[in-house]
Amino acid sequence: MAVQRMDNVLIVVEDLDAVIAFFVEIGLELEGRGPVEGAWVEQVIGVSGVKQDVAMLRIPGAPGGVELAQFHQPEPVRSEPRVAPANTLGLRRVMFAVDDIDAVVSRLRAGGHELVGELVTFENAYRLCYVRGPEGIIVGLAEAVS
Structure with a gap:
């Protein structure tokens, strides 16, 4: 059994629009963006009461990308x-x-x-x-x- 690929790296941010624009300037493409909440995400990340917006940016024509998350609930921790x-x-x-x-x-x-x-x-x-x-x-x- 071997690792097949690295799918993405998650970066938690405060200003989702600014960080999306930065990665688009580098050359990544915005694949999708939207709200994420509910029991399934809380179970996966081990945090209760999650309300967040997530954006997925992909490398054109190649595997891998960057996932961005802006938490509205609970407040992010620095x-x-x-x-x-x-x-x-x-x-x-x-x-x-x-x-x-x-x-x-x-x-x-x-x-x-x-x-x-x-x-x-x-x-x-x-x-x-x-x-x-x-x-x-x-x-x-x-x-x-x-």
């Missing part, structure tokens, strides 16, 4: 600083391979997002950078060097 440094324990970033890193970074900067560090070339194989999006979300971008 467990770390909003702008956590790279060495903070826990999930730090999601990485995407892109075909034109300069174009993606340009679109993100136009939307008010900045690089965490610098855009660098690693061993003449990849151009890499981290971008900080809304709510302190960090996304890594990688473009293969031809």
Whole structure:
């Protein structure tokens, strides 16, 4: 028995619209969005009284994506600083391979997002950078060097 694929990563957010727009600027597509509540979700996540909106973003033509959840009930819990440094324990970033890193970074900067560090070339194989999006979300971008 083996893992078949990674389906998605869940990010709990406060401003669902802003975070959707950020991931769409990277190049993901909004697959669906809507309310989620009821006994089934409470049983799965182990939290009672859940009322949330969820959005699913997919990578065009590829498996995997990002699921976003905005909780209305119960109130979300903040467990770390909003702008956590790279060495903070826990999930730090999601990485995407892109075909034109300069174009993606340009679109993100136009939307008010900045690089965490610098855009660098690693061993003449990849151009890499981290971008900080809304709510302190960090996304890594990688473009293969031809």
